[in-house]
Amino acid sequence: MTKWAVVTGAAHGIGAVIAEHAVKEGYRVAAWDVDGPAVEQTARDIGEACVGSAVDVSDEEAVREAAARLPQAPHLVVNNAGIVRFGPLLDLPVTEWEAALRVNLTGTFLVARTLAKVMAEAGGGAIVNLASINGIAAAPHAGAYSASKAGVVRLTEHMAMEWARHGIRVNCVAPGLIHAGMSDAIYADPEVRRVREGAVPLGRLGSAEDIAAAVLFLGSEKSAYVSGQTLAVDGGLIKSTLASLPRPASVDSVGFAEA
Template identity: 70%
Template sequence: MTRGWAVVTGAGNGIGAVISRHAVKEGYRVAAWDVDAAGLEALAADLGPACVPTVVDVADEGSVAAAVAALPEAPSLLVNNAGIARFGPLLTIAAADWRAAVDVNLTGTFLVGRAVAARMIEAGGGAIVNMASINGIAAAPNAGAYTASKAGIVKLTEHMALEWSGHGVRVNCVAPGLINAGMSDAIYADEEVRRLRQARVPQGRLGTAEDVADAVLFLGSPKAGYISGQTLAVDGGITKTALASMPRPKSVDSVGVDEGAAAREGG
């Protein structure tokens, strides 16, 4: 069964390459976009004719416009996955690093999103999945620029859904947690950091690119047909258990005064 075209940005490496592979398995033809020509070449060699690689800079409006115009037909799925991380405390991070994170992650999602959505709307609809991060949900040390850009993607997703759902374009967001792939390879190469991070995850393991790809393809599929404007954390439970290590004295088993308790018990 052919499911039409899926545009995947940041497809040349890491999670985007795995999303592209899963998409081809599910019957999509993939327009694979990235700034990394060598990464795209390797992906295309692996996926064969179902994958059409194009060098695109998602932060450059002209580059995006040319790639969208060259699509043979309106895509049924867009995965706005391209992203970079720049770390540093807000007091000292270089403005250029802040701008790079916001340009690629947030502005790139906006530029590709609206250009592809216009084609989808003309064709009667489609689905968009934006890639945030649990950094877009909760702050982490030295990640202010990345966190702000990813939180922006969460809210941009809601706005895209507000403006485009009525035109048949569903828009959702995936927020991966601690993923042992792609840009985090260098982090998890440190065994001690890996052990400490893994211990924080309620499921007791790091996530994989496949975990993320499964969620993306679900949200892009008709099975998610009544879901729009949502952010789905793929994180083994970590963001919803932020209070897991909060201490409380054993002697305290209730707090707060219930003025109505006596009256209810009495009758």
């Protein structure tokens, strides 16, 4: 049986790689992106199993129309579309705040809800939302991005609870320091890259392929009993706070009983 996947924000970066990997896993992919020409080219590059369409995920009518063009209910939906609006909160324009929430959070809601209705009628499926470690741990000058991605984490749990009875699993992937797509500008500075790599316990930046592998796992039957979870794909970064603090060797034996 043909399985369809919908991947948003699929014109470039992580979304394009997720779409490519989904095709390799046997899906036919509807790749959606606000940049129509770019996503159509990406689909052509991936091959005939991928179809690109211009879709603004923050426009409910556009999402409905795109959903109506699908030949069948998708088995997998990946909400990857997102924008960054960084900057100190004291100076952040309200328009930038609203733009990030509209795409990152409302867009995820609109796509998931629209497609969940047809997935429920077809017997279920899997939805994977893309958040960020910025949605788990706050960072200075992350602007509206952190709040929008924290909303995605909680929205994922909310969806999972409400839609389980329809056979729909909903999970979240929170990428860490990933050298792909929107982060290219950050890693153009070799010193910034060196410092950031050094902060990751596994000693390297993540890749779009790392994220795609996690997404496809959560969309597969291998995770059939997993729902409402957020998987941080970050090389151990957000769990490593204490690892960065100095500690004298003299305390290593504290607490050991004397022989």
